[in-house]
Amino acid sequence: QVKHVAVLVGSLRKESINKKIALALAKLAPSSIKLEIVEIGDLPLYSEDIDVTPAPAQYTAFRNKIKAADAVLFVTPEYNRSVPAALKNALDVGSRPYGQSAWSGKPGAVVSASPGAIGGFGANHHLRQSLVFLNIPCMQQPEAYISNAGTIFEESGALTERTKGFLQSFIDAYADWVMLQTRTPK
Numbered sequence: 001q002v003k004h005v006a007v008l009v010g011s012l013r014k015e016s017i018n019k020k021i022a023l024a025l026a027k028l029a030p031s032s033i034k035l036e037i038v039e040i041g042d043l044p045l046y047s048e049d050i051d052v053t054p055a056p057a058q059y060t061a062f063r064n065k066i067k068a069a070d071a072v073l074f075v076t077p078e079y080n081r082s083v084p085a086a087l088k089n090a091l092d093v094g095s096r097p098y099g100q101s102a103w104s105g106k107p108g109a110v111v112s113a114s115p116g117a118i119g120g121f122g123a124n125h126h127l128r129q130s131l132v133f134l135n136i137p138c139m140q141q142p143e144a145y146i147s148n149a150g151t152i153f154e155e156s157g158a159l160t161e162r163t164k165g166f167l168q169s170f171i172d173a174y175a176d177w178v179m180l181q182t183r184t185p186k
């Protein structure tokens with residue numbers, strides 16, 4: 001049975017490199033998983049003052065999409081060595097109401113990408129800190145820090161062979177991780 005993966009992209013930019021990587025991963029994914037981007041740009045900044053009954057419609061729709069997914073995949077840039085605010089906001093929205101987190105137990109993985117040399121390492125690991133608390137079992141290996149990400153797409157829009165090969169091995173390993181984590185216990 002195909003597992004549905006909610007993909008969260010940490011950039012709201014139309015021409016986002018990370019969004020392009022997310023779309024490329026969706027194409028490369030083996031048939032055991034299906035990747036779909038869940039938009040986070042319309043979520044009001046989290047406040048307990050607005051998260052009352054009825055919750056904002058955007059919160060409810062987002063929480064339902066995460067709850068309906070079997071797994072989650074984060075593809076994000078690094079902002080000031082950390083997680084972009086829009087993505088952290090989405091994590092916060094999905095984690096509430098208290099005791100009803102949409103995230104708990106969904107297998108996850110993190111891809112970070114930057115035009116710089118460090119490949120978004122800071123964002124990648126700050127994000128992992130929250131995933132521990134949110135009980136998202138996060139794939140350890142392979143890690144994915146895509147550096148010099150301004151050069152990974154050809155003019156045609158196709159991925160360079162080297163990056164395509166890496167992303168293929170990453171998404172294959174992630175599919176195995178999702179299967180392992182979502183298997184029915186004896």
Ligand code: FNR
Nearest residue numbers: 011013016017018019077078079080081114115116
């Ligand atoms: C950045 N950028 C950036 N890059 C990086 O490697 N480390 C960093 O700490 C930051 N900080 C940062 C802060 C802010 C507010 C912005 C807007 C950008 C540059 C960033 O990697 C670059 O803009 C990427 O292209 C953003 O990813 P998308 O939008 O292409 O997916």
